[in-house]
Amino acid sequence: TSKPIVREFGIWHYRSVNDIVSSDGNFVVESCHRYPDSTEFDVAWNAARAFSIIVFIFAIIAIIVKCTSACLFTPDDRYRSGSSGIVTPLYLLLGILQGGLTFLLLDSNACNDNTMAQVEGVTFEDQCSLSAGAKLSISAMVFWLAAGVTSFLEGKAWQSECEERRLASSSVLPE
Numbered sequence: 001t002s003k004p005i006v007r008e009f010g011i012w013h014y015r016s017v018n019d020i021v022s023s024d025g026n027f028v029v030e031s032c033h034r035y036p037d038s039t040e041f042d043v044a045w046n047a048a049r050a051f052s053i054i055v056f057i058f059a060i061i062a063i064i065v066k067c068t069s070a071c072l073f074t075p076d077d078r079y080r081s082g083s084s085g086i087v088t089p090l091y092l093l094l095g096i097l098q099g100g101l102t103f104l105l106l107d108s109n110a111c112n113d114n115t116m117a118q119v120e121g122v123t124f125e126d127q128c129s130l131s132a133g134a135k136l137s138i139s140a141m142v143f144w145l146a147a148g149v150t151s152f153l154e155g156k157a158w159q160s161e162c163e164e165r166r167l168a169s170s171s172v173l174p175e
Helices: 043-072 075-081 087-107 132-171
Strands: 013-022 025-034
Touching: 043 087, 087 132
Parallel strands: none
Antiparallel strands: 013 025
């Protein structure tokens, strides 16, 4: 039995199927390649490429900021400095937006009228679907959401604790 030939196109690379002829016979090999310099990227494709870089850098910055703020400030200072409270959750939720914008690829010429999908004498069905990388990106956005929600709840807990300490210290009168 033979399986159908499927051409896969990603943000940065595409999967190619090559027929290799050797003295041992013919072999079909699948491999990933960078797009050739002659590839025309439309606005949606370029935006998806840009956001795939931005979300990666953004994630590294978020981790560094969160880790350093936890080590450099006391709990009261962390709340006042904005590293807890509402700033961090907004920062994390912005990561979801950036990750989602990488899916602009589905509306680009990678999916619509892709000239690289055309092979002389062979017609490929124009159909874009989510690959393993896209599904991993969706799961990453779910984790960004979970981190944003838990960070918001952490900020609320710090705010309540700081308020309780402030009330407790103001209610104790010096003798």
